[in-house]
Amino acid sequence: MPRSKSNRTSAVRKQSGAGVSLKFLAEHLGLSQAAVSFVINRSPAAKSIPHRTQELIRAAARELNYRPSHIARSLRQQRSFTIGVVVPEISEGYAALVMSGIEDHLLQEGYFYFVVSHHHRNELIEEYPLLLQQRAVEGLIAVDTVLSDRVDVPGVAVSGHRDVPGVTNIVLNHDRAACLALQHLASLGHRNMAFIKGQEFSSDTEVRWEAVREAAKKLNIQVREHLTGQLEGESSSPLLGYLVTQKLLACGEPFTALFSFNDISAIGAIQALREAGRRVPEDVSVVGFDDIQSAAFQNPALTTVRQPLRRMGMIAAEILLQRITAPTKTAHPKEIVVEPELIIRASSAPPPKNSNFN
Amino acid sequence: MPRSKSNRTSAVRKQSGAGVSLKFLAEHLGLSQAAVSFVINRSPAAKSIPHRTQELIRAAARELNYRPSHIARSLRQQRSFTIGVVVPEISEGYAALVMSGIEDHLLQEGYFYFVVSHHHRNELIEEYPLLLQQRAVEGLIAVDTVLSDRVDVPGVAVSGHRDVPGVTNIVLNHDRAACLALQHLASLGHRNMAFIKGQEFSSDTEVRWEAVREAAKKLNIQVREHLTGQLEGESSSPLLGYLVTQKLLACGEPFTALFSFNDISAIGAIQALREAGRRVPEDVSVVGFDDIQSAAFQNPALTTVRQPLRRMGMIAAEILLQRITAPTKTAHPKEIVVEPELIIRASSAPPPKNSNFN
DNA sequence: CCAGCATAGTAAACCGATTTAGTAAGATAC
DNA sequence: GTATCTTACTAAATCGGTTTACTATGCTGG
Numbered sequence: 222m223p224r225s226k227s228n229r230t231s232a233v234r235k236q237s238g239a240g241v242s243l244k245f246l247a248e249h250l251g252l253s254q255a256a257v258s259f260v261i262n263r264s265p266a267a268k269s270i271p272h273r274t275q276e277l278i279r280a281a282a283r284e285l286n287y288r289p290s291h292i293a294r295s296l297r298q299q300r301s302f303t304i305g306v307v308v309p310e311i312s313e314g315y316a317a318l319v320m321s322g323i324e325d326h327l328l329q330e331g332y333f334y335f336v337v338s339h340h341h342r343n344e345l346i347e348e349y350p351l352l353l354q355q356r357a358v359e360g361l362i363a364v365d366t367v368l369s370d371r372v373d374v375p376g377v378a379v380s381g382h383r384d385v386p387g388v389t390n391i392v393l394n395h396d397r398a399a400c401l402a403l404q405h406l407a408s409l410g411h412r413n414m415a416f417i418k419g420q421e422f423s424s425d426t427e428v429r430w431e432a433v434r435e436a437a438k439k440l441n442i443q444v445r446e447h448l449t450g451q452l453e454g455e456s457s458s459p460l461l462g463y464l465v466t467q468k469l470l471a472c473g474e475p476f477t478a479l480f481s482f483n484d485i486s487a488i489g490a491i492q493a494l495r496e497a498g499r500r501v502p503e504d505v506s507v508v509g510f511d512d513i514q515s516a517a518f519q520n521p522a523l524t525t526v527r528q529p530l531r532r533m534g535m536i537a538a539e540i541l542l543q544r545i546t547a548p549t550k551t552a553h554p555k556e557i558v559v560e561p562e563l564i565i566r567a568s569s570a571p572p573p574k575n576s577n578f579n
Numbered sequence: 580m581p582r583s584k585s586n587r588t589s590a591v592r593k594q595s596g597a598g599v600s601l602k603f604l605a606e607h608l609g610l611s612q613a614a615v616s617f618v619i620n621r622s623p624a625a626k627s628i629p630h631r632t633q634e635l636i637r638a639a640a641r642e643l644n645y646r647p648s649h650i651a652r653s654l655r656q657q658r659s660f661t662i663g664v665v666v667p668e669i670s671e672g673y674a675a676l677v678m679s680g681i682e683d684h685l686l687q688e689g690y691f692y693f694v695v696s697h698h699h700r701n702e703l704i705e706e707y708p709l710l711l712q713q714r715a716v717e718g719l720i721a722v723d724t725v726l727s728d729r730v731d732v733p734g735v736a737v738s739g740h741r742d743v744p745g746v747t748n749i750v751l752n753h754d755r756a757a758c759l760a761l762q763h764l765a766s767l768g769h770r771n772m773a774f775i776k777g778q779e780f781s782s783d784t785e786v787r788w789e790a791v792r793e794a795a796k797k798l799n800i801q802v803r804e805h806l807t808g809q810l811e812g813e814s815s816s817p818l819l820g821y822l823v824t825q826k827l828l829a830c831g832e833p834f835t836a837l838f839s840f841n842d843i844s845a846i847g848a849i850q851a852l853r854e855a856g857r858r859v860p861e862d863v864s865v866v867g868f869d870d871i872q873s874a875a876f877q878n879p880a881l882t883t884v885r886q887p888l889r890r891m892g893m894i895a896a897e898i899l900l901q902r903i904t905a906p907t908k909t910a911h912p913k914e915i916v917v918e919p920e921l922i923i924r925a926s927s928a929p930p931p932k933n934s935n936f937n
Numbered sequence: 938c939c940a941g942c943a944t945a946g947t948a949a950a951c952c953g954a955t956t957t958a959g960t961a962a963g964a965t966a967c
Numbered sequence: 968g969t970a971t972c973t974t975a976c977t978a979a980a981t982c983g984g985t986t987t988a989c990t991a992t993g994c995t996g997g
Contacts (some may be wrong), residue, residue, distance in 0.1 A: 243954060253977045258955060266956080269975055291714045292659065293953035296650050296982045312679040312872075312889070314672075321670040324696060333693045333714060338682060356649045356691060459876040488876045495878070514670075518817040518846045520853070520878040531670070601984055611947050616985060624986080627945055651983035654952045940996090947990075957980080965972075 241287045250281050257282075261289065295357060304541060305353030306336045307346075308364040313457035314485070314513040315530065319364050319379055322534025330542055332359075339366065341422050341455055347371075360541045363388075364534075365424050375544040375553070377537045382424045389540050390556045391533050395429045398526045398561035399436035402480055402508050405524070405563055407440050409571045411478040411506060415448040415469050417462060417490065419482040420455075426482070429510075433480070447474045452486055462486025466493035477505055477572035484509035484516045484525055491519070491568065502570035512564055521567035529559055599645045608639050615640075619647065653715060662899060663711030664694045665704075666722040671815035672843070672871040673888065677722050677737055680892025688900055690717075697724065699780050699813055705729075718899045721746075722892075723782050733902040733911070735895045740782045747898050748914045749891050753783075756884045756919035757790035758797070760838055760866050763882070763921055765798050767929045769836040769864060773806040773827050775820060775848065777840040778813075784840070787868075791838070805832045810844055820844025824851035835863055835930035842867035842874045842883055849877070849926065860928035870922055879925035887917055 243261075247254045252274075259267040260278045267275065281287075295301045306323060308316040320336065327334055335353060339345035350361055350372045360375045361368060367383045368376045376388040406414060416433060419426035437444045450465035462481060466489065469476075479494075481487040487509030491501050499505045501521060509516060512527035536557060544553050601619075605612045610632075617625040618636045625633065639645075653659045664681060666674040678694065685692055693711060697703035708719055708730045719726060719734045725741045726734045734746040764772060774791060777784035795802045808823035820839060827834075828851065837852075839845040845867030849859050857863045859879060867874060870885035894915060902911050 242952095254954080255956075255978080256976060259976095262955080264956085269973085271975075274975085288709065288713045290654075290953050292650055292654050293982090294955075296648075296654055296953080296984090297955045299982070301650065310679070311682060312676050317675045318670050320694075321668070321696070324669060324694070328695065333695075333710075335691045336678075336682070336694055337686065337691075338679070351646065352691075355646045458872060463876075485873075488873065491878070492876055514816055515843075515846065515873045518821075518850055520849070600982095612984075613948080613986075614946060617946095620985080622986085627943085629945075632945085648983050651952090652985075654954090654983080655985045657952070938997100942993105942995080944993080945991090948988090950987080951985080953982105955981080958978090960977075961975090963972105963974080966970085967968100 241285045243287075243289065246281060246285060246287050249285065250278060252278070261287075301357040301359055302332050303356070303358050304332055304334045304360045304362065304538075304545075305350070305356075305358040306334050306362045306364070307349055307353075307366050307368070308336065308338050309341055309366060310457060311336065311338050314515075315457075315483070315511060316364050318513075318530035319534035319537070322531035322536075323362060323538045324534075325531075326535045326538035326542070330538075332542070334358075334362075359545050362534075362537050362541060367424065375541060375548075377541045377544075379533050379537050380424050382428050384555075389544070389553055391537050391540070392428075392556060392558055393425075393528050393533075394558050394560050395425075395432035396435060398510070398528075399429065399432035400439070401561060401563040402510075402526050403433070403436045403440050403442060405565065405569065406478045406480070406506060406508065407442060409478075409506065409569060411572050412442065413448070413474075413476040413572075414442060414444075414478045414480060415476040416444065416450070417465050417469075417479065417481040417486055418449065418451040420452045420461075423482075429482070445474065447472045448476055452482060457485055459485050459489030459492065462489030463493045464489075466490040467497075470494070470497050470499075478569070479505060479507045481507065481509050484511045484513045484523060487523060487525070487568075488515075488519060491521075491523075502568050504573055506569035506572070508569055512562075516564075517566065519568070524566045524569040525564050527562040527564050529562075533559055599643045601645075601647065604639060604643060604645050607643065608636060610636070619645075659715040659717055660690050661714070661716050662690055662692045662718045662720065662896075662903075663708070663714075663716040664692050664720045664722070665707055665711075665724050665726070666694065666696050667699055667724060668815060669694065669696050673815075673841075673869060674722050676871075676888035677892035677895070680889035680894075681720060681896045682892075683889075684893045684896035684900070688896075690900070692716075692720075717903050720892075720895050720899060725782065733899060733906075735899045735902075737891050737895050738783050740786050742913075747902070747911055749895050749898070750786075750914060750916055751783075751886050751891075752916050752918050753787045753790035754793060756868070756886075757787065757794035759919060759921040760868075760884050761791070761794045761798050761800060763923065763927065764836045764838070764864060764866065765800060767836075767864065767927060769930050770800065771806070771832075771834040771930075772800060772802075772836045772838060773834040774802065774808070775823050775827075775837070775839040775844055776807065776809040778810045778819075781840075787840070803832065805830045806834055810840060815843055817843050817847030817850065820847030821851045822847075824848040825855075828852070828855050828857075836866070836927070837863060838866045840868060842869045842871045842881060845881060845883070845926075846873075846877060849879075849881075860926050862931055864927040864930070866927055874922075875924065877926070882924045882927040883922050885920040885922050887920075891917055 243254050247257045257278055260275050337349045363378045365380050368385055368388050370385050378388050379391045381390050418430050450469050452461045454461050481490050487507050491507055494501055494505050501507055509523045509525035512525045516523040516525050601612050605615045615636055618633050695707045718732050721736045723738045726743055726746055728743050736746050737749045739748050776788050808827050810819045812819050839848050845865050849865055852863050859865055867881045867883035870883045874881040874883050
């Protein structure tokens with residue numbers, strides 16, 4: 222039975238709440254730190270400690286508002302229950318949606334996470350994973366970012382598209398995505414299509430563009446150099462799509478449909494089309510990509526290829542935790558493919574009758 | 580001069596990179612941990628160690644890819660260089676923008692941060708700050724969330740609006756914001772205005788609504804019960820604004836202008852108005868709040884009151900770090916007010932001539 | 938010749954937990 | 968009566984650093 226020893230100090234500590242250490246609690250109870258630790262953690266070693274004492278310990282812990290230092294615990298157990306998330310940018314819809322999926326799963330499992338955003342600067346893309354590792358993260362999730370292989374914790378990439386050893390990729394089925402969009406436009410009767418590619422630094426750009434060309438070939442749709450634009454610039458504003466579309470219009474070649482790299486740029490594109498006197502969808506159909514929240518509330522509502530971004534985040538977190546807790550159970554998958562969905566709204570329609578160029 | 584001792588183990592460690600501890604490095608060099616620590620940290624105690632040895636130490640550290648464990652350091656120094664950020668939701672424009680401002684300043688200063696989102700669930704609003712404290716965060720930033728006072732690290736609230744001891748509030752000048760919006764509409768000639776209030780759980784709702792009523796009184800504008808709606812529901816989708824606006828329209832009372840709680844709901848409102856056969860801005864002017872990125876690319880482009888959200892995040896981080904590093908230097912400010920800006924775009928115009936009710 | 942000082946470090950405590958190995962006291966077995 | 972087994976704990980090592988206090992050596996000045 223412990224000798225209770227409630228002195229003045231304990232009263233002071235109790236008020237503030239913080240600063241109550243295991244040592245303090247143990248002294249207050251007249252027990253050893255080990256005994257208290259066993260009970261607090263319900264460790265098997267606690268079986269030899271009588272119920273009466275266990276209750277006393279728990280009561281004192283509650284009363285003094287004892288909260289074990291996560292840091293000390295991490296150091297001893299070599300487990301931080303923390304992971305690192307690397308994104309290009311926070312302020313933008315894409316990463317935020319993925320992050321919210323990641324968070325859902327992680328916090329549920331008792332993990333916290335650090336977020337860093339690199340703004341596409343190479344030295345940060347290199348440095349942040351190392352800094353995170355120094356902070357003892359148990360794994361990394363990279364969103365639209367290529368993880369360097371100099372890191373030796375498990376990694377999961379959402380739309381990483383690079384074959385990095387030890388990294389699991391969560392990717393969209395881009396072939397299917399391209400097919401869905403082009404088939405939709407083709408079945409409406411469109412033959413002259415314009416395209417907007419993503420920025421060079423985006424991991425999705427190349428893969429998606431390859432998929433578009435494949436799909437176009439299958440559907441016998443021409444992909445013309447002049448009607449192919451590319452987003453340029455870091456910002457995630459519709460302005461980028463607006464500018465590219467102005468260029469496409471300026472080249473003079475006619476088109477009745479536009480398939481854009483993402484919703485944000487599609488929104489800018491619509492603006493540009495409208496300013497040039499083209500009605501959407503009567504004169505030109507526009508199809509976006511992602512299905513961000515505001516896509517449904519554009520005027521006209523945007524037809525788009527939906528990426529299950531939140532779910533991709535959740536899957537990423539799930540796979541990562543699996544790999545952390547059962548490292549060798551299953552040889553971790555190299556790639557997990559999720560399926561897109563075509564969301565048909567009001568920005569796509571049959572082409573005007575009179576503009577049947579071919 | 581240290582006796583070098585490069586054995587087989589060191590070669591193995593070098594490859595993997597991780598797992599190189601100070602102890603290992605010191606043994607490899609034939610020096611004490613203390614000496615190595617002094618040099619690595621450029622501590623004043625290193626002055627008694629000759630340059631030659633310092634160079635040897637640094638070279639070995641580089642070569643073995645030594646990275647000090649942040650956790651061990653935190654434990655000893657009682658400094659985690661970590662802060663906690665509490666937001667209602669990540670996926671939504673508001674919090675994401677504030678977060679990106681927070682991040683900018685924090686990472687620059689060598690701090691990392693944990694994010695948690697509580698989805699307006701009270702038990703999480705209570706619990707997360709405690710969990711964060713257990714993880715030794717040195718401060719908390721709460722976005723649109725009331726911090727409980729049971730936490731004893733410095734706190735900063737962005738749009739907190741509650742007088743919690745020890746918490747600095749970063750708030751918008753709502754009086755000015757309301758004046759800007761209503762003055763704009765009044766000067767266009769509007770007299771019959773409808774209003775959409777924010778959800779009950781949002782900290783801004785009450786303050787902003789009070790400001791609107793004040794401004795309306797000053798400008799001699801009636802605020803009628805029937806023309807006052809309120810957002811309901813957790814989601815941050817335009818749908819909420821859409822539904823409220825349908826109700827406002829259903830009550831039959833005429834109005835020529837609508838001032839909505841935020842841009843997201845204003846976007847939904849425009850949709851509802853249009854479906855009811857009201858043109859924007861010819862029949863009804865709509866003014867939003869926040870100036871989220873897509874506001875400028877709505878059709879029509881949205882007139883709105885801009886909140887400097889990114890800057891509010893940066894200020895929050897700055898104040899917090901000040902309070903952490905110089906706790907008593909200046910009695911920390913209770914409140915910091917930032918100014919709104921009226922962004923006039925295409926969704927507001929003079930009211931139609933024939934509808935001059937009063 | 939030796940006190941005193943600079944030089945070049947080292948030993949050990951410490952941060953706050955977890956965990957292994959061990960101990961003292963009493964009960965039971967034979 | 969003593970060997971053994973529970974019961975109820977405790978002491979001390981450990982995680983990986985930082986930091987204080989101290990030591991050993993060589994040189995200089997008087």
